[in-house]
């Protein structure tokens with residue numbers, strides 16, 4: 126028998142979601158009881174405190190300085206918003222004057238005399254509401270720009286995603302423009318190697334990075350303006366994405382919404398597993414960042430594709446799927462719509478295996494069916510690429526075809542030179558020629574064939590789902606953090622109190638601590 | 651088969667000694683007859699002849715992409731080429747293990763890490779972790795090695811501290827990211843910091859990564875370099891031979 130879709134057991138899928146929701150509760154209670162320096166800085170960014178000052182040769186953000194001052198003066202328990210409101214009342218000044226005062230070191234927010242608590246809280250609430258309205262305005266502005274151009278989403282084909290990673294934002298613009306001319310729909314500015322470990326967001330435009338370009342407000346703006354300017358010329362809307370993992374998740378989300386980014390690679394698990402960021406710290410930060418994304422209409426892009434790089438990808442299907450379910454829950458807890466969840470997966474099985482293409486189709490199609498509304502982010506082969514650029518190009522052709530026939534939302538284009546360097550302009554162009562051919566030539570292919578319900582592909586996908594259910598049950602039994610410690614994901618072990626940025630987490634008393642944003646932004650936590 | 655003259659070694663296209671190569675590159679100008687001619691002259695100026703622009707097309711706006719077929723007469727005297735290579739006797743895991751226990755008489759202590767901001771661990775893990783790589787088991791599985799794998803993003807100082815603390819015999823460094831020669835920078839950093847602490851002769855120094863060659867490793871002051879496709883047993887074998895050599899007080903080059 127042949128059917129249009131793979132025969133996946135709906136009850137098992139529902140059961141996976143239910144267990145994932147329970148796992149999500151463990152993270153939710155953590156978020157309920159704690160905040161972090163990063164989250165507080167995110168709040169300050171929402172209030173518009175985006176300036177920076179020269180500090181030991183660096184551009185150090187005012188938001189960091191404020192949180193440092195509050196921490197030094199034991200004032201973090203009330204939350205940064207409360208003390209900003211307090212300072213504004215005490216000094217009877219506007220936000221920009223406060224910002225200048227802090228940058229000019231004439232105001233130490235940790236030492237401003239406390240005003241009447243009730244009055245301060247009320248004022249803080251007003252500030253938050255105003256910031257929330259601003260966020261909505263940025264969103265409206267973006268929607269308007271989008272409405273003037275044709276959205277490639279409506280073309281019923283995957284979006285073509287390419288990276289630029291020269292280290293210099295102006296060079297990145299040159300490369301991005303060229304890619305857009307050759308058909309790219311999403312430009313991802315890859316972030317400099319070390320940035321996820323920085324506990325502040327660098328300031329201004331930058332021209333020096335390793336393996337990528339610093340994610341800064343200035344750089345966001347430069348690229349956004351360049352892409353917006355291209356829209357009318359190429360007659361389609363070009364999306365922009367950047368990285369929002371590491372120690373500054375919510376701050377970057379706030380800056381991204383201000384500067385009109387469309388997507389963010391937003392996944393605490395990436396930070397935990399691959400950058401050794403403290404799990405509590407980054408999961409708390411992630412929630413606030415996702416709230417911001419949710420309200421700003423920014424798609425989050427999750428990083429499960431990475432798990433397959435440190436494990437045997439043939440066997441990793443269950444952990445990828447389990448993590449996708451968990452990521453979905455945490456996005457739902459932040460009020461996100463499935464249409465905003467660009468859930469990640471990848472074609473990373475060893476190409477030497479017999480039937481490897483069948484296995485890849487099975488997983489791609491299975492993911493499509495389990496997350497029907499999500500603009501799935503499907504990543505090309507990387508790990509098994511070698512310096513043989515010709516064979517790499519062949520792998521990419523197969524990837525493009527699988528992406529097309531299984532209706533993926535976003536295809537992260539493979540580069541022939543993947544194993545050698547970050548893409549040159551011509552590498553990207555050759556990759557775009559490949560995908561343009563495949564997408565154009567295979568348009569509507571998925572409507573033309575069905576799956577053998579007893580066949581290899583069906584059985585392989587059913588097994589992944591079964592294994593995932595078993596795995597989720599195990600994670601639930603052990604507890605999420607214990608499971609991470611036991612190497613459930615990516616074959617990497619991390620402990621709840623280990624990793625970078627752990628000292629930035631602090632416990633809160635909900636009666637004292639003030640953060641009206643959760644409620645305003647529709648947090649389910 | 652045609653005679654191959656190794657003293658005048660040339661690329662092989664489809665005829666012996668034809669010197670055929672294929673190139674691809676981009677020029678920051680629009681494709682045009684002039685651009686094509688410029689590309690031809692450019693390739694000729696690099697010492698090629700019989701230059702054929704097989705393909706020219708635009709990339710974005712203002713850039714022309716070329717695929718070029720050409721030939722060269724510049725040959726190399728192959729027998730005279732020197733490329734340091736580890737010359738190891740082939741041994742399997744069981745044999746190496748047995749020899750270490752017989753000749754070194756204790757497990758060889760190793761400390762490995764990826765330093766700097768490099769977060770890549772797959773290569774180092776492939777050598778060190780139990781499961782190994784390409785069907786070849788990792789050094790952790792050997793009785794002849796005691797392995798400390800510090801993982802990635804390790805500051806050089808911490809790697810040295812740990813090696814001292816573990817009284818290690820060898821340090822195993824992995825460097826994967828190579829943009830702007832960061833791998834070379836970090837390789838030098840380890841050597842410099844060891845020198846600063848007077849530890850330059852204390853450890854056997856091994857480095858690995860996709861852009862590392864044995865030659866580069868030797869030039870920078872390491873004892874060996876392992877690149878793409880290296881297997882744990884290659885590394886095990888080297889470490890064993892090096893330890894025996896050290897024990898016997900010989901220093902062969």
Ligand code: B12
Pocket residue numbers: 315316317318319335336337399431434435507508509510511542543544545546547548762767768769770771772773774776777783822823824825826827828829856857858859860861876877878879880881885
């Ligand atoms: C997997 C991977 C990742 C994973 C790493 C997960 C992990 N825990 O390792 C993730 C997704 C996290 C990652 C992230 C990044 N990556 Co990466 N990654 C790769 C990828 C796809 C495969 C590398 C790999 O695992 N190869 C398999 C192993 C087995 O091979 P190997 O490392 O060469 O190891 C062998 C030998 O070299 C040797 N060896 C290696 N180390 C050692 C050590 C010793 C002691 C010995 C004896 C031998 C030895 O033995 C091994 C077995 O034979 C490559 C592309 C590619 N196909 O090569 C890009 C690649 C290496 N990454 C790259 C980049 C730029 C990054 C980022 C910096 C991007 C960014 N800006 O965010 C980030 C950040 C990481 C950071 N801070 O360093 C670039 C590097 C470009 C360059 N030339 O500098 C590459 C080439 C991709 C590209 N084209 O852009 N990456």
